[in-house]
Amino acid sequence: MNTILPIEKRNAVLLKMADLLEQERAVLKSINQQDLANYSGADLAMEKRLLVDDAKVDGMILSLQQLASQEDPVGQVRFNFTHENGMKISNKTAAFGTILIIYESRPDVTVEAGGIAFKSGNKILLKGGKESILSNQKIVSLWHEALKTTVISTEWVEYLNYDRAQTQEFLENPTQKVDLIVPRGGEKLIEFTKKHATCPVIVSGRGNxxxxxxxxxxxxxxxxxxxxxxxxxxxxxxxxxxxxxxxxxxxxxxxxxxxxxxxxxxxxxxxxxxxxxxxxxxxxxxxxxxxxxxxxxxxxxxxxxxxxxxxxxxxxxxxxxxxxxxxxxxxxxxxxxxxxxxxxxxxxxxxxxxTDGGQFGLGGELAISTDKLHQRGPIGLQHLVTNKWYIYGDGQIR
Structure with missing residues (x-):
């Protein structure tokens, strides 16, 4: 699981996922209608985010196709330096490892944010809201089918069907290593995540x-x-x-x-x-x-x-x-x-x-960060990476 997947395999999964969404379009919309029927309707904005219609499915498919066409964000050289002792030193982008995305009511996040995290070489943990559970489970089943078709472990995309207490327990005592958490939603969700998380959190979603x-x-x-x-x-x-x-x-x-x-x-x-x-x-x-x-x-x-x-x-x-x-x-x-x-x-x-990753030419976004570290504004594929140093020597000692 820790070995980064070749870019060809990552792209193949994304394109297969796009095909599956087209094939299962009618089924997904029908399942989403069940989520909408189960929703109380108390919050108009929440209801609009919950809906999956043809325009939303088109957006999901386009996002995956655009992601597949973009260059690999991992392994990009950001800095080169040759030491006076002959060592070659470079800094390259690297995957985070495992990214947890916590979000409310938006099934399209299960596709778009998941796709960006996966393309940038990361394992994804998805924690959606209870109001979109049926839609999310259907989309995750398509992710798993796309992974299996490409002969890749389904562990790369995992759905956490947790209630609030279970989510808090996982944040405080994760049962697997989590390297970055991105909460997408209202201020209460962001506060809850920051309060309980034991790893870095990118704050996203508040406007005004x-x-x-x-x-x-x-x-x-x-x-x-x-x-x-x-x-x-x-x-x-x-x-x-x-x-x-x-x-x-x-x-x-x-x-x-x-x-x-x-x-x-x-x-x-x-x-x-x-x-x-x-x-x-x-x-x-x-x-x-x-x-x-x-x-x-x-x-x-x-x-x-x-x-x-x-x-x-x-x-x-x-x-x-x-x-x-x-x-x-x-x-x-x-x-x-x-x-x-x-x-x-x-x-x-x-x-x-x-203010949107697609509109800014990023081909979609994981989130829109209002933090200043490590990235601000729409977080696209090229921002969802950390970096590490590569030093090539020939016996040098200091």
Missing amino acids: NFVYVNADADLQKALAIIINGKTSNISVCNALDKVLIDTNVPNWEIFAKQLVTELQLFDVTVLGDESIARVTGVKAIESDLIWYEEFLDYKIVIGTVDGNPEAISKINKYCGGHSASIITRSDASAQQFMENVDASSVYHNASTRF
């Missing part, structure tokens, strides 16, 4: 993203970007939660009213700071603590700021470190904003909904 409408903004672009960021998919971590309007925008009050009207057409609940509430008539926020919240719902908070420095300061105080966008015609304002906002992805005149 901001759009700042600068004094020099193209207001039609601002409107379109905000509506897209908030309404195109509420259940994802790159969705928009907060808008800041510069009071130096000419007739900012008219723009604020127009924005509120547009958002309400999409049934978005709009809350405002004191200025926005006064001008537009929306309900005022009850506490500044709401600026810290990620909603995953048809809900947004709009506030006002006086210029770039105040916008940057407010975003750095409250945002989740995920994504922030400035809408402006001024390149200088954009550069100041992008260099000083402390987030994994900073935008100029574009929607935060693009």
Whole structure:
């Protein structure tokens, strides 16, 4: 199990898995309907993430095909040095070993994240949520079929059907070596994992993203970007939660009213700071603590700021470190904003909904990290590796 699989075998498994998903498309969708029927429906965002439809299956297949076409992330030379004593020293990328992925309600993670971990030479442990258990078990059975067809042990992909207590016990006293844990989900899941884990954890999944409408903004672009960021998919971590309007925008009050009207057409609940509430008539926020919240719902908070420095300061105080966008015609304002906002992805005149491994050209993602070690933002195939040093000598001693 510890010997890394040749890249040809890893790619063959990924392509076989893509074929099996196509063959079993109807069966998978039918099984997923059982998961949906069993789900209470209490959380709209959770339900959207749980659904497996044709578009989701297409995405899973495309992700596997793209992964198979990418070069091997393992064994890439990152540094070369020849010592004065003649030793040849190089640093190369290396697989972690075993990666545990803990996630909620998203069967597509069982394919996409599993594929990225496998392609980068790792054994995968998958711990999905109880709400998607039937869909996940079906997908894992396809993984095992793909492995067997390629004459590879099914131990490379393992599903942990654990409840919360069993998961905690495994995190604290793992029954096998785990080298890295990636929790994908809400803040409670991330806190739970970090609290109990005994190996490194990459934090992923919290959004609370901001759009700042600068004094020099193209207001039609601002409107379109905000509506897209908030309404195109509420259940994802790159969705928009907060808008800041510069009071130096000419007739900012008219723009604020127009924005509120547009958002309400999409049934978005709009809350405002004191200025926005006064001008537009929306309900005022009850506490500044709401600026810290990620909603995953048809809900947004709009506030006002006086210029770039105040916008940057407010975003750095409250945002989740995920994504922030400035809408402006001024390149200088954009550069100041992008260099000083402390987030994994900073935008100029574009929607935060693009923070995604596929959209960034990575061919999918394991997660979107808001940590700064060891990788920030979308974690693609080339980031899911550690490294080690290779030293070639001829009897040298120090």
